[in-house]
Amino acid sequence: MLKLTKLGVSVLGSRVLSVRGRKSGELRSVPVNLLKLDGERYLVAxxxxxxxxxxxxxxxxxxxxxxxxxxxxxxxELADHEKPVILRAYLKRWKFEVGVFFDGVDAKASDEELLAIAPGYPIFKIA
Incomplete structure (x- = not known):
């Protein structure tokens, strides 16, 4: 996915995220899935x-x-109580790719189940 995204082919919303290393100061790059939901954009880890x-x-x-x-x-960065709706949309879109990291929780999970796992999944709302 990283090679395709670098070439300009966005697979289901993929992007290359580049961030300065907190110790080295060098740009570090990784592929991410950018979620668009209700006119907002989110990065889910x-x-x-x-x-x-x-x-x-x-x-x-x-x-x-x-x-x-x-x-x-x-x-x-979103607070845990804001995450269930975003996690549900993210899992609906990319469960085939990242579902293994959610320990059996999927887009059909209740808000309570999603809230219970929320602390383990940072979510960033892009400004």
Whole structure:
């Protein structure tokens, strides 16, 4: 997916996320799925608090790219009580790709089930 996205082919909303390393200061890049929902855009970390999440929290901004198009962004990190609707939409769209990281929880889960797992999945609303 990373190679296709770098070439400008967005597979189901994929982007290349680039963030300055919190220790090295060098740009680090990873493929991500950008969720568009109700006119807003979100980055969900399906693997939890990974290096890109830690780097983004320290840097305060990142870049999203598809091919040669790059956008610098800032964000707001969502509180756990705001996450169920986003997690449900994310799982509905990308369960085939990331469902294994959600321990059997899927888009049909109740709000209570999604709220219970919310602390393990950082979500960033793109400004």
């Amino acid at each position: 399906p693997r939890g608090v990974t290096q890109w999440v830690r780097n983004l929290r320290v840097a305060g901004e990142g870049q999203l790219s598809v091919g040669r198009r790059t956008e610098t962004f800032t964000y707001t």
